[in-house]
Amino acid sequence: MVERSSRFHRSRYEKYRGGPDPLAPPLDLREALDEIGADVMAGTSPQRALRELLRRGTDGMRGLDELREQISRRRNELLKKRNLDGTFAEIRELLDRAVLEERKQLARDLDDDARFAEMQIGNLPPSTAAAVNELAEYDWRSPSARADYEKIRDLLGRELLEQRFAGMKEALEGADESDRQAITDMLADLNDLLAKHNRGEDTTEAFDEFMAKHGQFFPENPADTAELVESLAKRSAAAQQFYNSLSPEQRAELDQLSQQAFGSPELMAALAGVDAQLQMARPDLDWDGSQGFSGDQPMGFGEAAAAMADLAELDQLGEAMSQQYAGADLADIDLEALARQLGPQAAVDARTLQRLEQALRDQGFFERGVDGELRLSPKAMRQLGQSVLADIADRLTGRGERATRQSGRLGEPTGATREWAFGDTEPWDVSRTITNAVMREASAGEFRAGRPVRLDISDVEITETEARSQAAVVLLVDTSFSMEMEGRWTPMKRTAIALNHLISTRFRTDELEIIAFGREARTIDVGELAGLSPRMEQGTNLHHALLLAQRHLRRHPNATPVVLIVTDGEPTAHLDPSGHPFFFYPPHPETIGLTVAELDHVARMGAQVTIFRLGEDPGLAMFIDNVARRIGGRVVAPDVDGLGAAVVGDYLRGRRG
Structure with missing residues (x-):
């Protein structure tokens, strides 16, 4: 009989905590670019649109605003939950206990010296610091009372050191005289090292000697004097902010109590020397700041200094998240500090934002224009056009048409x-x-x-x-201020971008020209139109736009002429014989006559003219209806959301004959 044994191995699965999720999907640059493009078309500069995207984030990724709000909540929690009374209360408790035990002992002793001691104990000043100082030379009779009083001195020394050197409070608990001497020696050598550093001397050798002798006090193991200064200066500044945050009464108490730290006033003198050297090395830190703690959870001196350092770090993170200062860069965000304060997921989100911004720049979606301003690159416009066209195609498909895939038919x-x-x-x-x-x-x-x-x-x-035939297409878009006022600015741009993408990718033999007309008209490329901001300018100069359209049609005499006009107002401007724009409202008869004459010229060139009327202006409707009947054109009155589908659909119908 063979006996078999089996072993079962258990596996535990936990959330991955090693940084960004290695199985996370890649960054969706298309979605990010769509959002940037929407802001740009609404009149926002590309630089600001990028910043706005990073501020609000995307689906599944917190933006800078949400991270900054979390930082603010964390900061408020620290201030509203904690207070600075911890060490003061602990010292008062030790003092009261020592005095009580001493009184008990004196009551049992019957000699005259005991009666004198009772008088001395009974007349202690109400101030904790003054009482501690007055008892410095007192000959304690109760061993437990003497032990509690020595705990006050020990606690003061450890707390004051904890403010400047992390971990000192626990490390020096129960320290003897040799331990205190080691601290004194370390502070003296540290003062010498910092003085050399501030004088600009080479401290490489001195630093190595210092760490070899006192390295046990610096578990963070700095690599050189600069790193040592960096870590110590922040804690020293936090200790100074703690002092500044105390009430005048508390500051007076601390000044007196600190003289009893370890029973040696020399400690405070050495610490003051270190603080002065560190302030000289890092004057850029906030040495004059203070914080208003108002909670009911007391903190000791060292813990309070650590809280001050946390608040300073949170302030720096908040400023970096705001990106409102000169030369702001997402690389300024300290990811390690963010993880310490808000947890690893916050650092992952910030790192993702950094990668997103870098990827958008590295992929060539932005470029500098001739004016030095950041603008969307042709590559970005292709991506944006594809997205906009896909959205319009969904609308066309919903109406039973297949708009985006007709390039191959016939x-x-x-x-x-x-x-x-x-x-x-x-x-x-x-x-x-x-x-x-x-x-x-x-x-x-x-x-x-x-x-x-x-x-x-x-x-x-x-x-x-x-397609076998070639078309010369002119898209005339109204850029008068009424388009912005009535919410038609962005749909107009989306329409132009979609048509441009459709022609450049599906009907490459067609020639498209976009003409923007307000008080004057001009040809404009789709990238410039995407970033065009509305101007407070009155005038709808369709006359000038038609003159430019005819120039494009003449350049392509063998192509089928197609003219698409998008407008929300009657013609109110025209070019006078000198070439300057003339504006008058209500529409001047001369403006109407010149505009109709140019429409007649376009019609005689054989152009298929479609006018897309936006809004319910009765004067515009009457003008367009009369013109359409006159030249045999079409009138389409889409709603704002359907403008793109209407223009693209009309163009495709014309291509299909």
């Missing part, structure tokens, strides 16, 4: 292929599709000779085609 192959997407009607490229399937199965180790190849939807590629 077209000829271009020789290029692309991945199939929902809505495509172009023929499959069989060779490329099967090759993709074979490569996919081979990379996954699933390919077997002689076995049928299984196709996946991701394998399918289609043959790209182009």
Whole structure:
């Protein structure tokens, strides 16, 4: 009979705490760019749009504002929960206990000296510090009373050292005279080292000697004098802020009590020398600040100094999160400090924001214009155009149309292929599709000779085609201030961006020109239009815009002319014979006459004219209806949200004849 034994191994799974999640999805730059693009089209500069994105964050990633708010809550919690009375209360308790035990002992003693001691004990001043100082030379009869009094001196020394050197309170508990002497020697040598550093001397050798002798007092193990100064100066500044935060009465008490630290006034003199040297080395720290603690949880001197250091660190983090100072950079955020104060997830979120900003810049989504201002790059505009067009395509598809995939209908192959997407009607490229399937199965180790190849939807590629005819397209967009006032500014821009992307990617033989018209008209590229800010300017100079449109149509005499006009107001401006704009409201008869004449010229060029009327202005509706009948054009009155779908759909209908 064979006896078998089995062992079971248990595994415990916990949340990953080693920094950013290695299994987290990559940064979604497309979503970030969409949000930036929306702000830019609304009139925000690209630089500010980027900052706004980082401030508000994205889905699943906290932004700077939320992190800053958490920092503020953490800061308020510290101030409202804690107070600075801890060590004072502890000293008072030890003193009261020592006096009580001494009185008990004196009551049992019957000699005259005991009666004199009772008088001395009974007439102690009410001030804790004054009483402690008066008892400095008192000959205690009760051993327990003497022990409690010595605890006061020991506690004072440890707390004052804890303010400047982390961990001293626990390390020196129950310290003897040799331990105190070691502290005294360390402070003397530290003063010498800091003095050399402040004089600009080379302290490499002196630092090594100092650490070899006193390294046990510095568990953080600084690498050089600069690191030592950095860590000590922040705690020293926090100790000074603690002192500044005390009431005048508490400061007076502390000044007197500190003379009894370890029973040696020399300790305070040495600490004062260290503080002076550190302030000279780091005058940039806040040595004059104070904090208003108002809670009911008392803190000792050392704990309070640590809380002051936490508050200073929180203030620095809050400033870095605000990004409101000159030369602000997300790299200024101290991730280690953020993790200490708010936990590791906060540091992960901040690191993700840093990576997002860097990725957007590294991917070339921003560039400097000729004026030095940051603007969206052509690459960013392509991405933005693709996103906007996809959104418009959803609207068109909902109306039973397939707007974005019509480039191949009745077209000829271009020789290029692309991945199939929902809505495509172009023929499959069989060779490329099967090759993709074979490569996919081979990379996954699933390919077997002689076995049928299984196709996946991701394998399918289609043959790209182009329409046979060429069109010269002019998009005239109204940029008068009423477009901004009525909420039509951003939809107008989205429309232009979508049409530009559609033509540049699906109808590459078509020639698009965008013309913006307010009091004057000008041709404008889509990138400039995206960042165009509204101007407080009256005037709708459709006359000038039509003149520029005809120039574009003449440059392409063999192309089908297509004119698309987006406006929300009657023509109120025209160019006078000198070339200067003339504005008058209500519309001047001369303005109307010149505008209609140019529409007639466009119609005689054979252009398909569609006017997209925004708003319910009866004067505009009458003008456009009359003009459309006159030149055989079309009028479309979409709502603001449907403008893009209306313009793109009209263009595609024209392409399909």
